[in-house]
Amino acid sequence: MYINGRNAVVEALRAGEGVEKVFIMFGLEGEAINRVRAEAKRAGVPCVTVDRKRFAELERAAGVGARSQGVMASASAIEYADMELLIADLYERGETPLVTALDGITDPHNVGAIIRSAECAGLHGALIGKRDSSGVTDVVMKTSAGAARHLPIARASNIGDVLLGLQQEGLAIVGLDERGTMRYTEYDFTRPAAIVIGSEGDGLSTRVRKMCDTLLSIPMSGSIASLNASVAAGVVFFEAHRQRHLQRA
DSSP: EEEHHHHHHHOOOOOOOOEEEEETTTTTSHHHHHHHHHHHHHHHHOOEEEEEHHHHHHHHHTTTTTTTTTTTEEEEEOOOOOHHHHHHHHTTTTTTOEEEEEEOOOOHHHHHHHHHHHHHHHEEEEEEEESSOOSSSSHHHHHTTTTGSOOOOOEOOOHHHHHHHHHTTTOEEEEEOOTOOOGGSSOTSSSEEEEEEEEETTTTTHHHHHSSSEEEOOOOSSSOOOOHHHHHHHHHHHHHHHHHHHHHH
C-alpha cells in the first residue's frame, strides 16, 4: 500500500513501522520536505527523488490523483490488533479502557478522521467491522495523518460479537445517536467504555443499538439535525479526554 501526503508520511515514519521507501517528486524543497528527509534518515528508510513522470505513475497506482503533495511512501499493510487482548493488557497495566467502534462507517475519509481524533484524544484503540466498514486503506492513512499507525486498530467480521465480549469485560457500550436520551456532557467517561459511532446514513445498526447501555446525543442549535459522523465522534472523544484529564489533575 501507499501512504501519501507530507504529514502522513512523517507520522508513519515516526511510528517506526511499515514504511519501506519514501518517494519525493523532483524539484520540491523547503522545510516540510527537509522534515520528511530527516525522519526517513532517522528511521533508516530509503528516501529517493523521482522525476515528475515517474511520480505521476506512483500517484495513479495509489489512486490518489495529484493529492499527494509530492511525497509518497510505500508501506506494508498495518497489523491489526486483537481488541480483547488489548483490553486485558490495559487492565493489567492499571488503565481504564476507552475505545471506539465504527458501526458501518463506509467512507474512508470519515474512518481516517475518526482514527485521527481518537488517537489525539488519547483513546486506546478502535474496532472496525470487516463487512460493513472501510478498512485501513491509503485514503484512511492519508486522512488520519498517520494516526492509523499509532492507534491500535482491530477488525472483526461482526463487531456486535466483539462488543458483547467487551461488555462482559466491564466496558459500557455507549452509542452516539441523535435520539439519545442523555447529553454527551452528562456521561461519566472516566469509567471503562466503548464509544460506538454509527454509519453516515443509517446511524447505529439495530443489534448494536439494542446492545448499548447508554445512547448519547449532541445538542444542536442550527437547522441541520445531525453532524457528520467524524465530527460527532471528535466532539465526544474530546469530552472524554477532558473528563479524564480533570480526574488525573
